[in-house]
Amino acid sequence: MAYSEQSPLLEERPQQSYQKQSTWNATRICILCYIGALLFDSAQILRTMPRTKLFESVICQKYYAPTDIPEDMCKVYPVQEELVTTQTWLKVGESVCALLVALPFGNIANTKGRSLVLTLAISGQILADLWILAICFFNQTLPLSLVYVSPLLRSIGGGEMVMSAIIHTLLVDVVTKENRAQAFFNMAVMTLIAELVAPAVGSMLVDWQGVYLPLLCSFPLQVGTMVIFGLLPDTRLPKNLEIENGCDPVEGRHLTEESDKGAFTNWVKSLKRSYSPFQTKAIWLVTVCYISTMLARDTIDFLVQYASKQFEWSLAKANYLISVKALVSMALYVLILPLLSKALVKKYSMSPPIIDLWIARGSSLFGVVGPILLGMASGPVVLVIALVLFAFSLGFPFSIQVYGTSLVEPVEVAPFYSALVVLRIAVSLLTSPLLAMAFKYGLNAGGAASGLIFDIAGGLFFIAAVGSFLLG
Secondary structure (H helix, E strand, C coil), X not given: CCCCCCXXXXXXXXXXXXXXXXXHHHHHHHHHHHHHHHHHHHHHHHHHHHHHHHHHHHHHHHHCXXXXXXXXXXXXXXXXXXXXXXXXXXXXXHHHHXXXXXXXXXXXXXXXXXXXXXXXXXXXXXXXXXXXHHHHHCCCCCCHHHHHXXXXXXXXXXXXXXXXXXXXXXXXXXXXHHHHHHHHHHHHHHHHHHHHHHHHHHHXXXXXXXXXXXXXXXXXXXXXXXXXXXXXXXXXXXXXXXXXXXXXXXCCCEHHHCCCCCHHHHHHHHHHHHCCCXXXXXXXXXXXXXXXXXXXHHHHHHHHHHHHHHCCCCHHHHCHHHHHHHHHHHHHXXXXXXXXXXXXXXXXXXXXXXXXXXXXXXXXXXXXXXXXXXXXXXXXXXXXXXXXXXXXXXXXXXXXXXXXXXXXXXXXXXXXXXXXXXXXXXXXXXXXXXHHHHHHXXXXXXXXXXXXXXXXXXXXXXXXXXXXXXXX
């Protein structure tokens, strides 16, 4: 029953001969997951803009002089370039660490419990954020480059992507196949609520008391998240039931397959099990579509800095755009998509997977038009319209992911999600510097090229659109 790093990130649960979760227990787990996600996302989003402003302030003071500098003087290219570089290498460092620890912490989640790993992950987030805050506070004596240590702390528990994979697997454990898409959309709505409220609160707190107050306010939210995740019950298959089904409780493989073969043979077998879902063209198309749109979504991270530089806004003012995006996206998830799904069922008698596929196809078209228009925006009105169109595309990754689960066997759902997490981390690691280079080039070039990063997002959604129409 030894674990290897090639084992699935999250446990494959046999689907037969075990006692399913009670309706109340399933509801309780879902509610706890939703509340935990809401608190965690609120903390992360609340600190995003203030942390950017804090980095900008530290860099700006070193560029000019150790005195207070008006924010509009910090929009010069050298300061903005170093700001992008700092945030990009932080993201790369987090991706590297997450890639190294994803499978080991997934193994711990399978053997020791998912609640334990989630609690560890929150602890890592708190330590990393405290470290960054301390380095910036003592910036007169400590170099800003010391913030690059924070990804090591953030990797405790596996990082955000592992947390996301575990929470989604918890939902898969207790939610029926018919309700799985709704559960995932509910998770997305939690993020949207956080995106709607937290940026506005963060901007108001920055305007009122500066950057440190919202940064400090995020810590109680993280502690609350830790408490919520600590209340989650264990949804893993009981050990005695796993043995009755002839299944290894750690790696989900049959006990009769255990042998004394060499480590290399076991490594190969474990690797094949981890990527067993990826044996069809359709799954590979789903994966390409999912990864490309997640990369396109990552360009939203540059929106606040882009608008601040392009339209000479303060970061606090530009941060309200995140709330606008969240408001549109919430209407999409809560009203438009459910009504559209019901209409497709009523008029065309479509099955849930086909509905998910067509929603993804429609979303991808908005994903092509919205970002390109965003990059061409010459004024605030066009910018907001483009952002609304872009927001209509953000349901694509969830729809295509749920469609992908219909293409694999139930026992392959967990390794499918695990592989998506690892692939996303790996691709993000490779592309984050490239996206940052494109953004810096646009800032320096100005004019039509200033929105190059969003043109790239439109191109990525075009790839996803083509892929989605090749499916089905």
